[in-house]
Amino acid sequence: MATRNARIGLVLFAVYLVLYGGFVLLNTFAPQTMEATPIAGINLAILYGFGLIIAALLMALLYGVLCTPEGDVETTPSQLKGDQ
């Protein structure tokens, strides 16, 4: 992957993967934690779930801001043609 924008995308993807993976694994192996009500009397299942949706939106916006038209251009176009 040669473009700058693609690299930004991968970093953000990795961050979201950790957030989503954390949610799924917590649900699978420690479901009782989802019943805790840490903030404002609302349980973790709803807080985390809404958090994932809001995080997706914020990260999408961040990606939109970070990406530049120049970033779409491949720095070394020959790489994609598979010159190994």
Added chain:
Amino acid sequence: MIYEFSFGAVAVFALFVAITLGLSFYLGGKAKSSAGYFTAHGQIPWFVNGIAFAGDYLSAASFLGICGMIAFYGYDGFLYSIGYLAGWIVALFVVAEPMKRLGKFTFADALDAKFDSRGIKIAAGISTLAVSIFYLIPQMVGAGVLVTPLLGLPHWVGVVLVGVVVILIVVTAGMVSTTWVQFLKGSLLVIFSAVLTVVLLQRGFVADSGGVDVNRGDDEQYHFRGVGPVQASLLDSELERIARDDYDGSVVEPEGPWKDTKFVRFRNSDTGVVNVWSIDELDADEMEWYTTIKPSATSAYRLREAQSVTTTPEGRVLVNGLEKGTKKGEPELHPVGSISKLPDNAQGTGPVGPLEFFRVLQDSEIVLWKSQTIIEEDGTTTTVYYQKPTPGSQVLRPGEHPTFKGIRSDDPLDKLNFLSLMLALFCGTASLPHILIRYYTVKDAAAARKSTIVGIASIGFFYVLTLYMGLGAMTSGAMDVTNSNMAAPLLARSMSEPLFAIISAIAFTTVLGTVSGLILASSGAVAHDLVKNGLGVEMNDYQQVRIAKMASVVVGAIAIVLGILFEKLNVSYLVGWAFSVAASANLPSLVMLLFWKGTTKQGIIAAIIVGMVSSLGWILLSGDTYAKVYGLPAADAIVPFSQPGIVTIPLGFLTLVLVSLMTGGRKDASVASPR
């Protein structure tokens, strides 16, 4: 529940169809070339494309299925919302830009950009067709499910109606009209879901023992009766009292399969009408409270009125013991869905804020309804719907629905099944052909990016609303215990008739938007990937569009037939299939092509075929399919759990790597420079 012909819903829907068809014919001139037909010349504005993403993606399963699941089981349906949205992150961050850069018309174009291989085009074309048709079935079934209660027409009429309208939309102006249909539908769906949620919050909650009694008039309530706690020693005499006072009759002696149930039946001695109640023992917590009042009690029970539908061997249908009616005011199941206890034993809350909404529910007690079917020796079948008061804290936690039992089960296979489903949802979105083709309708990578961000914003907002709508429906007193798919429209009905008409019409148009996207994706796969590039049939631009239009008609006809055949299948269950197959067949090659230079064309072909065949095979041999499709015991199934993703997605990657390594090496030179 008795549904009446809703003139308002038909009018709103007809208006929508008229606008979209008019637009389609008007725009028809712009879609004569293949670039126009498949991708609208790449000239769709990014904002419109973004909302169209929502219109394409938010299918009937999202709107009706998720709301219904939340309304009947609580939080669990929201897990789908979370997974479906997370999938967009994969689409935006990983797949969007390369798809736009490498491809032209179809998903196969992008996969094949480096290789120019006929095999890849055929494999990718077939997988596009397979996934799209799998996805089409639940949409068409959804159309039929809606048309029966809303228009009073049989299932097949709904399927044919949607099929014909969609074929017209797609054939007249291809991607141009499809985009505008999806834009309209996406906007309407999100806006009116927001309206429903605002009205819901304004209305707040009330504590009640029943729901709207639509059989007697919308302003009247039906209060389900309840007695208790009753000490064990006094249970029999209490039952006899209820039989005498409430039903002018006696307790029916439990016999046959009724012996092992928690139900008691009362029979009126004059009319012979039978009513069913449930008997629940107090749990430990309640018992502790009860012994402070009655220290001598060792065990006690609560008795609650239930509802029943009985089908006799002669084919008569009895509802709560009376012949089922066909018109308003005649015997029918009472709508359900109520809060039995609000925090601090309040009667009502008044308007609530968006966070207060959950806080109130968390500390309330909500009456959920469960069902049990009892088959007697002579073939009489009774389904009993009974009350299950559930603490709000339990309603708002995951793991109550059978699909998500892995969360609360200790069986590692159940846990694996849950992980597998969540993985398929995450990976599936970015592999759905009808979503991927939308990247070719905008002019460049920046526009593709912006439209995905708009898509994520509108889809994410909608999914947040599903939790409000679902929980609002759960407590609206308007639910039909027999049909969870109707939860969202019925919630609207509990507010006002015009809103019901609009929401029903939107639910119907929801099917239109998604189906047109799917049919377009399939026709592209047939005309562009299979016939032109795969079989190498020489044709000019005009002929290619003509083949695509013919393919749209054929795929539309197939969808109509399948929609009628699969009438009885659960809508959201089938969507799960499509996601698993899409993720297993398409994602490995898409990702590896982008990130591993050693990928060969043989590797891609093998990965698509292995992913598609293994996930399909797994589904067909799974316990869910055994039970729901073949009618065999789920325990006989060959594969250990039902969701294939966690096995077949890695299998696709593994196949690609192994085959690529075997076919790579010396041949690299030929791979690197096509032709």
